[in-house]
Amino acid sequence: MPFDYVIKRGDTLYRIARQNGIMLRELISANPQFTEIDTIYPGQIIRIPERTLRRYIIQQGDTLYNIGRRFKISLEDLLRANSGLDPRRLRIGTLIVLPPSRGMDVVGPAFPYGYTELREDMGLLKQRYPFLQMEVIGQSVMGKDLLAAKLGRGTRRLHVNAAMHANEWITAAVLMKLFEDCCEAYATGKMLRGRPVGKLLETTSLWVVPMINPDGVELVQEGITPQHPYYAQLLQWNNDSYDFSGWKANIRGVDLNDQFPAHWEEEKERRGVAGPGPRDYPGDAPLTEPEAKALADYTIASNFQMVIALHTQGQEIYYTYRGLEPPESAQWAERFAQVSFYRPVPNIESDAGYKDWFIQEYRRPGFTIESGLGVNPLPVSQFPEIYRQVSEIVLEALES
Numbered sequence: 222m223p224f225d226y227v228i229k230r231g232d233t234l235y236r237i238a239r240q241n242g243i244m245l246r247e248l249i250s251a252n253p254q255f256t257e258i259d260t261i262y263p264g265q266i267i268r269i270p271e272r273t274l275r276r277y278i279i280q281q282g283d284t285l286y287n288i289g290r291r292f293k294i295s296l297e298d299l300l301r302a303n304s305g306l307d308p309r310r311l312r313i314g315t316l317i318v319l320p321p322s323r324g325m326d327v328v329g330p331a332f333p334y335g336y337t338e339l340r341e342d343m344g345l346l347k348q349r350y351p352f353l354q355m356e357v358i359g360q361s362v363m364g365k366d367l368l369a370a371k372l373g374r375g376t377r378r379l380h381v382n383a384a385m386h387a388n389e390w391i392t393a394a395v396l397m398k399l400f401e402d403c404c405e406a407y408a409t410g411k412m413l414r415g416r417p418v419g420k421l422l423e424t425t426s427l428w429v430v431p432m433i434n435p436d437g438v439e440l441v442q443e444g445i446t447p448q449h450p451y452y453a454q455l456l457q458w459n460n461d462s463y464d465f466s467g468w469k470a471n472i473r474g475v476d477l478n479d480q481f482p483a484h485w486e487e488e489k490e491r492r493g494v495a496g497p498g499p500r501d502y503p504g505d506a507p508l509t510e511p512e513a514k515a516l517a518d519y520t521i522a523s524n525f526q527m528v529i530a531l532h533t534q535g536q537e538i539y540y541t542y543r544g545l546e547p548p549e550s551a552q553w554a555e556r557f558a559q560v561s562f563y564r565p566v567p568n569i570e571s572d573a574g575y576k577d578w579f580i581q582e583y584r585r586p587g588f589t590i591e592s593g594l595g596v597n598p599l600p601v602s603q604f605p606e607i608y609r610q611v612s613e614i615v616l617e618a619l620e621s
């Protein structure tokens with residue numbers, strides 16, 4: 222039976238749909254007042270439609286395993302939905318229920334992709350691929366663990382991070398999906414996008430931090446209630462608006478990509494932003510924010526040969542910093558451009574970014590990739606295209 226549900230703190234439309242075993246589009250079509258990208262607020266009432274269960278009649282030659290593969294349902298889910306069914310004694314003509322597919326992949330097209338999804342997916346990936354190494358590299362202002370993962374044995378180390386800017390969270394979903402695909406290719410020896418990833422990872426290991434700014438991502442996706450510890454300040458910093466879709470900073474209103482000690486004072490002057498806000502405030506000093514500090518410490522401890530920071534939007538590749546980048550940076554940028562059709566952009570006036578600091582400190586190649594095209598947050602319909610382009614760049618970077 223359909224029923225009304227009162228939205229609670231932490232809910233998103235996607236999470237409500239998943240908890241009730243229905244598809245997001247079924248939830249939206251039962252509630253035309255909402256669209257996929259709307260922020261929902263605690264206290265709002267939403268109609269949960271009835272689950273329409275698919276049913277299936279056992280055919281000759283069927284096993285639960287191949288039914289599961291065909292409909293992308295795990296064996297556990299099939300058995301849970303059909304209590305009393307004995308998988309070793311299937312009878313032709315028996316009616317069974319097909320529970321909703323959760324996909325065979327761990328990282329699903331879950332939108333919005335938030336910290337809850339990231340944590341869950343990291344745990345599931347570790348279960349499925351025990352050779353993965355997971356690490357907590359620090360905590361956000363609000364105490365969330367900043368998660369990192371490493372794949373491969375190669376001594377050449379490639380680092381990729383994402384979601385440093387809150388409303389660019391689609392990059393976290395892209396990086397997680399790519400990381401899962403690399404894990405699968407590594408485990409099975411299969412090619413990924415025509416490349417022998419398993420072999421590449423023997424030379425180059427892949428180190429990812431998929432969500433540097435989880436508090437900010439949560440703010441963009443879930444908005445605020447008076448219970449939020451920064452409620453009054455956030456409203457003031459956001460010009461009394463409850464719409465946080467333009468928010469890039471961390472929860473204290475500091476832009477994390479203006480926090481790194483690479484001509485920080487000049488960046489501060491150039492930005493001319495006096496105090497905390499949705500974007501472009503570099504803070505009171507470099508590395509005052511725990512998220513930026515954690516990423517800097519992790520970078521210092523890890524001796525990366527190359528770093529890539531994923532942002533949106535513009536379809537551009539930034540690869541220089543005050544002429545300090547090594548000569549091969551331009552060649553890499555050209556290679557990335559060839560596989561992604563993004564445009565290499567030299568000589569931008571900017572300081573204090575992560576890749577700026579990395580280039581300055583190590584004189585090794587560092588990149589900011591502005592993926593996708595449009596107004597942030599980019600629509601989820603761009604996911605497949607951004608995924609394809611970013612994958613090509615990261616896989617190219619794995620080739621030494």
Ligand SMILES: [Zn+2]
Pocket residue numbers: 386389532533
């Ligand atoms: Zn950005």
